[in-house]
Amino acid sequence: xxxxxxxxxxxxxxxxxxxxxxxxxxxxxxxxxxxxxxxxxxxxxxxxxxxxxxxxxxxxxxxxxxxxxxxxxxxxxxxxxxxxxxxxxxxxxxxxxxxxxxxxxxxxxxxxxxxxxxxxxxxxxxxxxxxxxxxxxxxxxxxxxxxxxxxxxxxxxxxxxxxxxxxxxxxxxxxxxxxxxxxxxxxxxxxxxxxxxxxxxxxxxxxxxxxxxxxxxxxxxxxxxxxxxxxxxxxxxxxxxxxxxxxxxxxxxxxxxxxxxxxxxxxxxxxxxxxxxxxxxxxxxxxxxxxxxxxxxxxxxxxxxxxxxxxxxxxxxxxxxxxxxxxxxxxxxxxxxxxxxxxxxxxxxxxxxxxxxxxxxxxxxxxxxxxxxxxxxxxx
Numbered sequence: 001x002x003x004x005x006x007x008x009x010x011x012x013x014x015x016x017x018x019x020x021x022x023x024x025x026x027x028x029x030x031x032x033x034x035x036x037x038x039x040x041x042x043x044x045x046x047x048x049x050x051x052x053x054x055x056x057x058x059x060x061x062x063x064x065x066x067x068x069x070x071x072x073x074x075x076x077x078x079x080x081x082x083x084x085x086x087x088x089x090x091x092x093x094x095x096x097x098x099x100x101x102x103x104x105x106x107x108x109x110x111x112x113x114x115x116x117x118x119x120x121x122x123x124x125x126x127x128x129x130x131x132x133x134x135x136x137x138x139x140x141x142x143x144x145x146x147x148x149x150x151x152x153x154x155x156x157x158x159x160x161x162x163x164x165x166x167x168x169x170x171x172x173x174x175x176x177x178x179x180x181x182x183x184x185x186x187x188x189x190x191x192x193x194x195x196x197x198x199x200x201x202x203x204x205x206x207x208x209x210x211x212x213x214x215x216x217x218x219x220x221x222x223x224x225x226x227x228x229x230x231x232x233x234x235x236x237x238x239x240x241x242x243x244x245x246x247x248x249x250x251x252x253x254x255x256x257x258x259x260x261x262x263x264x265x266x267x268x269x270x271x272x273x274x275x276x277x278x279x280x281x282x283x284x285x286x287x288x289x290x291x292x293x294x295x296x297x298x299x300x301x302x303x304x305x306x307x308x309x310x311x312x313x314x315x316x317x318x319x320x321x322x323x324x325x326x327x328x329x330x331x332x333x334x335x336x337x338x339x340x341x342x343x344x345x346x347x348x349x350x351x352x353x354x355x356x357x358x359x360x361x362x363x364x365x366x367x368x369x370x371x372x373x374x375x376x377x378x379x380x
Contacts, residue, residue: 048131099266123182
């Protein structure tokens with residue numbers, strides 16, 4: 001990749017070019033060499049390209065960080081290991097089901113919060129999947145006969161279904177279903193922020209509330225479109241369509257650069273248990289001080305590499321690292337260093353810090369012997 005990188009200003013620009021070229025190629029295939037382009041979706045298409053370029057730039061910067069780069073490097077090594085194939089597959093499957101699909105880590109903070117986060121997350125994922133599929137022409141519907149539709153994916157005819165059947169209605173109402181999920185989750189989130197005093201203090205309008213307002217604008221304008229053509233005979237449909245397109249464009253451009261960026265990054269968390277959770281035996285790294293196992297060999301090795309790359313000098317005088325000690329021993333080492341006793345690294349003897357002048361405890365009177373001793377010294 002070195003020769004190719006020289007043709008671009010940076011890695012981010014190189015990857016962005018590759019992503020745009022890939023999207024263009026998939027669009028060329030999906031639309032049958034641009035034979036069935038929907039130009040009403042042109043605004044969505046441009047903003048979608050901006051979305052993917054922004055995501056590429058952010059992900060490139062994120063993956064170039066020492067910690068992330070080391071984790072990806074470790075993941076590739078472990079995926080190649082035949083001894084770890086079953087363990088890797090089990091760890092990835094469990095993490096995907098628990099943390100991505102079911103999002104149990106949020107439900108641990110409360111059922112209400114878990115439901116709202118699950119609805120917002122999958123409402124966004126479903127809406128984005130449908131939007132990109134239609135915008136880039138990866139999927140469209142073909143009328144086979146007056147009563148039958150066929151789903152065409154990347155210009156390949158696939159599933160046939162009755163035009164008025166249940167499956168067809170689910171396809172037609174896909175965006176309305178995901179938008180309804182999103183709307184319920186957003187209302188729950190806003191209600192929680194209004195009711196909770198803690199969230200009122202900790203929430204930042206520009207970072208925590210702004211994405212909710214954008215999502216709310218996109219969802220409301222989209223659902224109003226459905227209300228317009230189904231219940232109001234198309235009343236203000238062109239104006240509502242333009243309003244919805246503007247909100248979607250703002251949302252797609254904002255997505256890679258705000259709080260919502262954590263949505264595509266979250267699946268990469270599957271690498272953590274795959275790399276740093278040992279099977280059955282648990283911790284494998286022994287503490288250099290007390291000899292107790294406190295972590296895994298891979299994790300400590302990666303910590304040392306990351307700290308070294310970031311020029312953090314956390315080596316001890318005897319050549320080992322603080323990372324070679326368990327948390328309890330690290331605290332002892334830190335205390336002994338502050339007491340100017342660096343030689344005693346573990347199991348230190350308690351040091352008497354009372355100098356005989358200050359008596360421990362508040363509001364306790366000094367003994368008469370204290371004042372008499374001071375008088376004898378001539379200090380009073």
